[in-house]
Amino acid sequence: MKPWLKKQWCIGQIDGEYLAKMEDVLVVYNRPVDAKRARLCFDERPCQLLDDVIVGLRIKPGKAAKEDNEYIRQGTAVVLLAYDLDTGQRYTQVRKQRTKADYAEFMQQIVSTYYADIEYIDLVQDNLNTHKYGSFYEHLPLSEARVLSRKLVFHFTPKHGSWLNTAEIEFSALARQCLARRIGSLDELGRQVNLWTAERNERAVRIHWSFTVATAEDKLKSWYQKV
Numbered sequence: 557m558k559p560w561l562k563k564q565w566c567i568g569q570i571d572g573e574y575l576a577k578m579e580d581v582l583v584v585y586n587r588p589v590d591a592k593r594a595r596l597c598f599d600e601r602p603c604q605l606l607d608d609v610i611v612g613l614r615i616k617p618g619k620a621a622k623e624d625n626e627y628i629r630q631g632t633a634v635v636l637l638a639y640d641l642d643t644g645q646r647y648t649q650v651r652k653q654r655t656k657a658d659y660a661e662f663m664q665q666i667v668s669t670y671y672a673d674i675e676y677i678d679l680v681q682d683n684l685n686t687h688k689y690g691s692f693y694e695h696l697p698l699s700e701a702r703v704l705s706r707k708l709v710f711h712f713t714p715k716h717g718s719w720l721n722t723a724e725i726e727f728s729a730l731a732r733q734c735l736a737r738r739i740g741s742l743d744e745l746g747r748q749v750n751l752w753t754a755e756r757n758e759r760a761v762r763i764h765w766s767f768t769v770a771t772a773e774d775k776l777k778s779w780y781q782k783v
Contacts, residue, residue, distance in 0.1 A: 570779040577714040592675040595641040599723035644760035650746040656691035683712040
């Protein structure tokens with residue numbers, strides 16, 4: 557026995573609803589590139605703002621940075637991220653919270669800045685209560701809300717289906733490359749996230765998704781049969 561070892565998995569209870577939403581997302585991922593139709597994946601990540609009590613020791617060549625084990629909590633923040641499957645670009649913002657207003661404002665800025673001439677945008681996201689067309693009508697001018705509600709086509713990942721959202725892959729990279737250290741203020745977090753975004757966009761880092769509906773039917777064969 558090895559009681560100290562644990563295994564985790566990200567697929568929840570699979571039922572008809574799970575399979576339907578999963579296939580809907582996979583169809584979007586495997587759709588050919590269309591000049592008039594973009595494909596975005598969106599998600600949010602909460603972050604703790606932690607400041608040093610004592611300034612850490614400067615990094616020396618060949619040595620790891622050293623920091624005191626005590627820190628000061630400076631509140632929390634949220635990173636909003638949208639990843640474009642077709643261009644390999646990602647768009648980020650740092651905000652104090654993730655309300656309906658934050659969601660609506662982020663989408664309005666991204667769409668109006670980068671997708672004004674695009675007819676439709678397939679948007680993969682989780683089913684958070686803020687991720688609704690109503691958020692646009694409640695927090696944006698009516699004309700802007702109508703544009704977003706007609707242009708954005710929502711595709712929701714199933715419950716416990718975050719593995720289906722490529723924005724999660726981007727957040728994994730962000731956590732390793734940018735957030736794996738103490739950041740004590742909203743402004744500094746925003747600066748660091750912007751630097752990470754610009755560097756990654758310059759290289760146009762792409763996510764090559766290979767999991768298809770056919771693959772799902774093969775790998776989850778027993779669940780398809782049960783449903």
